[in-house]
Amino acid sequence: MRTPIVVANWKLNKTVGEAVEFTSALKGMVSGVDGVEVVVTPAFTALNAVASTLSGSNIHLSAQDVFWADNGAFTGEISPAMLKDVGCEYVIIGHSERRQYFGETNESVNKKVKAALSYDLRPIVCVGESLEDREAGRTESVIDNHVRNGIAGISPEAMQSAVIAYEPVWAIGTGVTATPDQAQDAHLVIRSLLSELYSVELAAQVRIQYGGSVKPENTSELMTQPDVDGALVGGASLEVESFAAIARLAG
Numbered sequence: 618m619r620t621p622i623v624v625a626n627w628k629l630n631k632t633v634g635e636a637v638e639f640t641s642a643l644k645g646m647v648s649g650v651d652g653v654e655v656v657v658t659p660a661f662t663a664l665n666a667v668a669s670t671l672s673g674s675n676i677h678l679s680a681q682d683v684f685w686a687d688n689g690a691f692t693g694e695i696s697p698a699m700l701k702d703v704g705c706e707y708v709i710i711g712h713s714e715r716r717q718y719f720g721e722t723n724e725s726v727n728k729k730v731k732a733a734l735s736y737d738l739r740p741i742v743c744v745g746e747s748l749e750d751r752e753a754g755r756t757e758s759v760i761d762n763h764v765r766n767g768i769a770g771i772s773p774e775a776m777q778s779a780v781i782a783y784e785p786v787w788a789i790g791t792g793v794t795a796t797p798d799q800a801q802d803a804h805l806v807i808r809s810l811l812s813e814l815y816s817v818e819l820a821a822q823v824r825i826q827y828g829g830s831v832k833p834e835n836t837s838e839l840m841t842q843p844d845v846d847g848a849l850v851g852g853a854s855l856e857v858e859s860f861a862a863i864a865r866l867a868g
């Protein structure tokens with residue numbers, strides 16, 4: 618039985634004060650919500666303060682990215698140990714915006730996933746096709762390529778703590794959500810690949826969440842799909858009422 622995971626990805630939004638205000642309010646709104654894991658992903662600057670605010674709550678903390686090295690001359694980067702140090706449990710890796718604007722590749726995703734896991738940080742590995750890929754009939758091959766290379770060399774034990782996020786690029790920030798059937802089809806491709814790479818048992822344990830224009834109005838129908846185990850939420854996670862509503866609907 619997989620517990621759904623609902624993650625607020627704030628991207629480049631929220632000052633420390635705004636992030637603390639949001640999480641203080643969210644604590645009360647989801648304190649009685651069972652059967653769903655709730656995660657917030659502030660900018661690096663707000664992680665420490667949000668960690669303090671979340672102390673004693675049922676909300677988990679994630680970062681939006683990580684670098685693979687432990688330390689050294691890598692100006693501007695953040696290590697897995699630094700994220701652990703401020704209380705992160707999860708880290709998003711390979712978001713399509715990082716692939717599109719910051720040169721993230723399957724190879725760098727894989728290095729980051731390995732580094733995160735070696736520090737017991739749980740990676741949320743993002744995969745998904747562009748509109749061009751979908752229209753050219755390449756959806757399955759792109760997903761296969763992102764997953765296969767992103768998690769290459771990860772042991773079955775480590776893989777159990779990972780999450781995969783299917784985020785079709787054409788659905789991110791566009792208001793166009795994948796239909797429940799489109800999401801289910803893609804999630805099944807991912808789960809079948811995990812079966813092939815690991816085992817049916819392990820594939821049945823790994824959570825695969827959907828991201829791309831998730832909002833309270835479309836959460837329930839997406840969550841009824843058998844292989845959709847939660848949501849990675851951008852725009853609708855910026856308002857605490859809508860994010861709390863999504864968390865409740867996913868539970």
Ligand code: 13P
Pocket residue numbers: 626712784788789790791792828829830831849850851852853
């Ligand atoms: P939106 O929910 O704004 O489409 O963003 C999805 C996303 O990229 C989450 O990581």
